[in-house]
Amino acid sequence: MQKPNKYLLILLVTITAYVLFEYYRPKPIDWRATYENDDKIPFGTQALFELLPDVIQPSAIRTVRLPVYTLLTETKLPTPSNYIAVCREFDVDKNDREQLLTFVRRGNNAFISAYEFPDSLGITLGFRADVKDESKADSTLRQNFVNPSLRKTAGYNFVHDDGRNFLTIKQPAHITVLGRNARKEPVFIRIQYGKGHFFIHNLPLAFTNYYVLDPKTSDYAFKALAYLPARPTYWDEYQKQGRFSEDEQSIFRYIHSQPALNWAYYLVAFGLIFYVIFAGKRTQRIIPVIEAPKNTSVDFVQTIGRMYFQQGDHENLARKKIQYFLADLRERYGLTTTSLDKEFTETLARKSGAPLDETADLVRLLRDAQKSISLSEYDLITLNRAIENFKQAI
Known part of the structure; x- marks a missing residue:
C-alpha cells in the first residue's frame, strides 16, 4: 500500500487548523x-x-x-x-x-x-x-x-x-x-x-x-x-x-466575503502551487545522462595503420591508404576514380579548390602507386605526405 504523501498531509493539517482557529477565536469588532x-x-x-x-x-x-x-x-x-x-x-x-x-x-x-x-x-x-x-x-x-x-x-x-x-x-x-x-x-x-x-x-x-x-x-x-x-x-x-x-452570490463571492474562508482559499491555492513545485521535483525519476555516440572509425583506422607499419607491410598499407582516399573523393565530390587522367585531375582541383599543380602531383603519385608492382617504406611515406598536404589545402 502506497504511503500518504507527507507534504500533502502537512498542507491539509495546516489549512484545517487555520480554519478552526479562525472560526472559534473571538471575532474582533468590525x-x-x-x-x-x-x-x-x-x-x-x-x-x-x-x-x-x-x-x-x-x-x-x-x-x-x-x-x-x-x-x-x-x-x-x-x-x-x-x-x-x-x-x-x-x-x-x-x-x-x-x-x-x-x-x-x-x-x-x-x-x-x-x-x-x-x-x-x-x-x-x-x-x-x-x-x-x-x-x-x-x-x-x-x-x-x-x-x-x-x-x-x-x-x-x-x-x-x-x-x-x-x-x-x-x-x-x-x-x-x-x-x-x-x-x-x-x-x-x-x-x-x-x-x-x-x-x-x-x-x-x-x-x-x-x-x-x-x-x-x-x-x-x-x-x-x-x-x-x-x-x-x-x-x-x-x-x-x-x-x-x-x-x-456565487460560491467564490461568498468565500471572498468571509475573511477566514478567504484566507483558507489562498492558503490552499498557494499550498498546491508549492506542492507541485517542490514535491514534484523530489518524486520524479532521475533522467540519466546519455553521452553522444563517438566516431571510432578514425581510431580504428589509426590502430590498423600502426599494426601494418609495425609489421613492415608497407605495400599493403599504401594500397589501403589509396583505396580509402579514393573512396573519400567519390563520396565527397561525386567523382569517378576508375581513370586517374587529366580530366579527373582538373575536375578534382576545381571541386576541392586545391591548386592544380599540387593536385596533378598527387594524382600522378596515386596513378604510379597503382601501377607499381611493389611499394617501399619511402613510397608509403611520400604518398601519405602528399595526401595529408592535399587535405590541408582544401
Missing part, C-alpha cells in the same frame, strides 16, 4: 461603516431596516439592488411611494439624477442620508454638502430637531462623527430646515420639488446599528424617518452592495 441592511456590525443598518415597517405602517419595505435609472424606468412603482438611501456617498450619474428628480416631481418622496452628494443634484435643489475644513471637527457636537415636539432637551451626540459635515442652503425659499447641530448649522432639510419632497440628511451614522440600539440615540432615526408618509417604500442597497443579493 468598525467599517458599510451602511448595509444585512450587516450586524456597529455601522451596518440591519436594526433600522428590520424595525422600519413599524414606523411606516402599514406599508411594506422592499430592498432594491438596481441603479436609480433602472429602478425608475424598468420597474412599475406604485404612486405615491418613498425612496430611501443611507450611504457614505450618494453616487448617481446624470441619467439617475434626472429620473430621481422626475420621480419626486410627480408626488413621491426621496429620503437620502449621506456625507457626500453630487454637485449637480445640489445645484438643482439649492444646497451644498461637502467635507468641511478640519477646524470644524468636533466629536462632542450635538444634533437636534427643529420641531419642538421632536426635540430632545440634551440633544443627540454621535461620537463617531467628527462634526465637520453640515449643509449649506443656497435657495432657502423652498427649503425647510428640520435639524441643526449645536452651531445652528443645518444637517437635515426638506426640499419641496414639484408635488413631492426631498429629505436630505447629512449624518448617515445616525441610522446605523450602534446608534439605533443605543438608548441615548435610538429614537433619532425613527423621528427623522417619521417625516415620510405611510407609503410603499424602497430601500436602496445598490449604492452599497451592488446588484447581487446574498442568494445570487
Whole structure:
C-alpha cells in the first residue's frame, strides 16, 4: 500500500487548523461603516431596516439592488411611494439624477442620508454638502430637531462623527430646515420639488446599528424617518452592495466575503502551487545522462595503420591508404576514380579548390602507386605526405 504523501498531509493539517482557529477565536469588532441592511456590525443598518415597517405602517419595505435609472424606468412603482438611501456617498450619474428628480416631481418622496452628494443634484435643489475644513471637527457636537415636539432637551451626540459635515442652503425659499447641530448649522432639510419632497440628511451614522440600539440615540432615526408618509417604500442597497443579493452570490463571492474562508482559499491555492513545485521535483525519476555516440572509425583506422607499419607491410598499407582516399573523393565530390587522367585531375582541383599543380602531383603519385608492382617504406611515406598536404589545402 502506497504511503500518504507527507507534504500533502502537512498542507491539509495546516489549512484545517487555520480554519478552526479562525472560526472559534473571538471575532474582533468590525468598525467599517458599510451602511448595509444585512450587516450586524456597529455601522451596518440591519436594526433600522428590520424595525422600519413599524414606523411606516402599514406599508411594506422592499430592498432594491438596481441603479436609480433602472429602478425608475424598468420597474412599475406604485404612486405615491418613498425612496430611501443611507450611504457614505450618494453616487448617481446624470441619467439617475434626472429620473430621481422626475420621480419626486410627480408626488413621491426621496429620503437620502449621506456625507457626500453630487454637485449637480445640489445645484438643482439649492444646497451644498461637502467635507468641511478640519477646524470644524468636533466629536462632542450635538444634533437636534427643529420641531419642538421632536426635540430632545440634551440633544443627540454621535461620537463617531467628527462634526465637520453640515449643509449649506443656497435657495432657502423652498427649503425647510428640520435639524441643526449645536452651531445652528443645518444637517437635515426638506426640499419641496414639484408635488413631492426631498429629505436630505447629512449624518448617515445616525441610522446605523450602534446608534439605533443605543438608548441615548435610538429614537433619532425613527423621528427623522417619521417625516415620510405611510407609503410603499424602497430601500436602496445598490449604492452599497451592488446588484447581487446574498442568494445570487456565487460560491467564490461568498468565500471572498468571509475573511477566514478567504484566507483558507489562498492558503490552499498557494499550498498546491508549492506542492507541485517542490514535491514534484523530489518524486520524479532521475533522467540519466546519455553521452553522444563517438566516431571510432578514425581510431580504428589509426590502430590498423600502426599494426601494418609495425609489421613492415608497407605495400599493403599504401594500397589501403589509396583505396580509402579514393573512396573519400567519390563520396565527397561525386567523382569517378576508375581513370586517374587529366580530366579527373582538373575536375578534382576545381571541386576541392586545391591548386592544380599540387593536385596533378598527387594524382600522378596515386596513378604510379597503382601501377607499381611493389611499394617501399619511402613510397608509403611520400604518398601519405602528399595526401595529408592535399587535405590541408582544401
